[in-house]
Amino acid sequence: MASEQQMKNPLLVGRAIRAQLEHEVPQDLPLERDFREDSDYTITDHVQELHKSLCKDPRTLELITSLVSHLHAFARETQLTHAEWTKAVKFLTRAGKESTDYKNEFVLLSDCLGLSALVDEINHPKPPGCTDGCEPGPFYTEDAPTLPSGSSLAKPGTTGESMIFIGSVKNLKGESVKDATIDVWQADGDGVYDIQYPDREEPNDRGKILANPDGTFSYRGILPTAYPIPSDGPTGDFLHALGRHPHRASHIHFTLKAPGYDELTTALYPSHSPFLGTDPVFATKKSLICQLTEERDSKRWAELGFKEGEVRGGRVWVWKYDFVLPTIEQVEQVKAARAQKSKQ
Numbered sequence: 001m002a003s004e005q006q007m008k009n010p011l012l013v014g015r016a017i018r019a020q021l022e023h024e025v026p027q028d029l030p031l032e033r034d035f036r037e038d039s040d041y042t043i044t045d046h047v048q049e050l051h052k053s054l055c056k057d058p059r060t061l062e063l064i065t066s067l068v069s070h071l072h073a074f075a076r077e078t079q080l081t082h083a084e085w086t087k088a089v090k091f092l093t094r095a096g097k098e099s100t101d102y103k104n105e106f107v108l109l110s111d112c113l114g115l116s117a118l119v120d121e122i123n124h125p126k127p128p129g130c131t132d133g134c135e136p137g138p139f140y141t142e143d144a145p146t147l148p149s150g151s152s153l154a155k156p157g158t159t160g161e162s163m164i165f166i167g168s169v170k171n172l173k174g175e176s177v178k179d180a181t182i183d184v185w186q187a188d189g190d191g192v193y194d195i196q197y198p199d200r201e202e203p204n205d206r207g208k209i210l211a212n213p214d215g216t217f218s219y220r221g222i223l224p225t226a227y228p229i230p231s232d233g234p235t236g237d238f239l240h241a242l243g244r245h246p247h248r249a250s251h252i253h254f255t256l257k258a259p260g261y262d263e264l265t266t267a268l269y270p271s272h273s274p275f276l277g278t279d280p281v282f283a284t285k286k287s288l289i290c291q292l293t294e295e296r297d298s299k300r301w302a303e304l305g306f307k308e309g310e311v312r313g314g315r316v317w318v319w320k321y322d323f324v325l326p327t328i329e330q331v332e333q334v335k336a337a338r339a340q341k342s343k344q
């Protein structure tokens with residue numbers, strides 16, 4: 001195998017290949033037929049034959065065989081032009097060059113093609129009756145404080161309208177789930193996450209809430225608003241070309257953990273949010289959309305835990321939701337049934 005140093009010098013690469021051939025002759029395939037589009041042995045057949053003969057890993061072979069099959073079918077179905085192929089290559093090259101640690105254009109592209117949501121659906125099947133899941137997105141952090149139920153997650157001065165979230169964690173039998181932790185993270189009233197502020201000193205609008213022994217919990221905070229995904233790169237151009245916008249519907253992210261239960265990562269959306277039906281990353285499942293109410297009685301604000309002068313805008317948004325978790329065993333049963341079905 002040529003070293004990195006050798007790869008930079010064509011003369012050294014040639015020498016390395018000749019040296020290698022002195023010790024081992026790679027397996028070759030007899031070229032018995034030309035592969036032509038108008039024959040019964042196309043380039044697709046030849047690529048698949050080559051991989052089948054040489055690839056040692058069964059899963060790699062399965063994935064690439066299917067990928068080649070679909071890619072070639074796509075090119076034939078659309079009669080892909082060379083100019084379109086060149087444009088696609090330039091687009092993907094740009095996606096690679098413009099990706100950073102904080103903005104991966106390939107992940108964004110996968111999200112906007114609905115692939116991320118599909119892979120999540122395939123990998124986290126839920127028994128009927130359980131809360132649906134969705135992707136966590138890029139704004140989760142590990143440093144959120146662990147807090148008792150009833151805490152406030154918003155630091156004083158956080159932009160936005162007051163909100164209280166009142167929830168419970170139950171199982172499929174309707175029983176309270178014990179020792180549940182609800183990891184919450186959300187944007188503020190400007191649609192901005194704390195880590196997007198350059199002067200962030202400590203976590204804001206996020207926390208790990210410990211549920212009460214009966215599975216109930218609440219937290220006070222700020223009503224999040226819609227925000228755009230990064231659209232200054234190729235993924236933004238992709239959305240624009242398709243007549244789509246980059247704005248995510250308002251939402252709160254949750255990850256729920258409890259002993260014996262399958263971990264759930266999801267997000268909830270208020271029904272009044274714009275962009276629910278045109279969410280760019282296809283995470284707005286209908287079952288996750290919640291109808292909020294408003295509390296305008298200032299006496300009730302104190303009962304809900306808000307301090308004097310804390311409520312702004314003359315109302316508190318009340319957001320209620322009952323999460324339903326499957327046990328680990330119930331999820332394994334769904335996975336086994338699905339695997340069985342895919343073999344048939």
Ligand SMILES: [Fe+2]
Pocket residue numbers: 137139251253
């Ligand atoms: Fe988000």
